[in-house]
Amino acid sequence: MDSAPPSSKGHRYPVEIIAYCVWLYFRFPLGFREVEELMLERGVLVSYGTVRRWCAKFGQTYVDALRRRRPRPGDTWHLEEVFMKINGERMYLWRAVDADGTVLDILVQSRRDTAAARRFFRRLLKKTHTVPRAVVTDKLRSCGAAHREVMPSVEHRSHKGLNNRAENSHQPTRQRERAMKGFRSTGGAQRFLAAFSGISPRFRPRRGLNTGPKPGPRHMPHALSENHSIT
Structure with a gap:
């Protein structure tokens, strides 16, 4: 099986936009249409169908990258x-x-x-x-x-x-x-929950442990794209 990561080649939008949409969908209880509306408010015109395809294509890739960077699991x-x-x-x-x-x-x-x-x-x-x-x-x-x-x-x-x-x-x-x-479907649940379980907890602040300014949501796609380049 080809293990090469998905490529953003041929996509209209840069990796930062793609990563931001993927993060929004898996981090918050939003539907694809709601992500479309949020991006429109930010001046980015992208359809909910495109967001759905991005999440399916890149979601697990981002999760795998985040997991490679996390510490060794506890015993x-x-x-x-x-x-x-x-x-x-x-x-x-x-x-x-x-x-x-x-x-x-x-x-x-x-x-x-x-x-x-x-x-x-x-x-x-x-x-x-x-x-x-x-x-x-x-x-x-x-x-x-x-x-x-x-x-x-x-x-x-x-x-x-x-x-x-x-x-x-x-x-x-x-x-x-x-x-x-x-x-x-079972396959759909497995794909979504695998990505959701990897992305959502990664960006949840631990209450009481943050002493400095909290990063805004615009930092999050950068964190994703830093972990794994899809160019």
């Missing part, structure tokens, strides 16, 4: 799965975060059995290129069975009350899901 991983309706069908969103609440990965699956847990564990190890010291899950037996098979040397803590970090990490997703009135 304790918190895993949680929640159900969600996609086109009327019950699906499950699997999520893993480290002790700092950094999202390590998400995966939309149709089940939460041992095979689904095993698939998510293996995906985590492959994407992070590291092995944790401990894994924290709820009482789901499938997680215990998959843990014994995939990472038996890792400590496993199975307790509902210890998994608040993963549970809290689902809240922004729930809010966005309601704003979008649900997802229409």
Whole structure:
């Protein structure tokens, strides 16, 4: 498979405009038409269809670039799965975060059995290129069975009350899901949530930790384009 990053060659607008639109869509509960209106207010005429194509083409690319720059994940991983309706069908969103609440990965699956847990564990190890010291899950037996098979040397803590970090990490997703009135397909949900989970938390200010002037939104596309050039 060709792993070359998408190119902005042939696009009418510079990378800064593209990155700004992608950031707006994934950072705030906005639709494509609302991003179009915001850009028009700034004197940039771009259609909602173009914004949609930019988000589909460049969203995951920006996420991958941001993840390459983030620190090594903590040695304790918190895993949680929640159900969600996609086109009327019950699906499950699997999520893993480290002790700092950094999202390590998400995966939309149709089940939460041992095979689904095993698939998510293996995906985590492959994407992070590291092995944790401990894994924290709820009482789901499938997680215990998959843990014994995939990472038996890792400590496993199975307790509902210890998994608040993963549970809290689902809240922004729930809010966005309601704003979008649900997802229409599993593939669409996976693509959106993978980008959303990578971009949105990256630019959320940590309350009480900021001592200097806060950057305005016009700094954000520069931060994205700095992380990964698409020219």
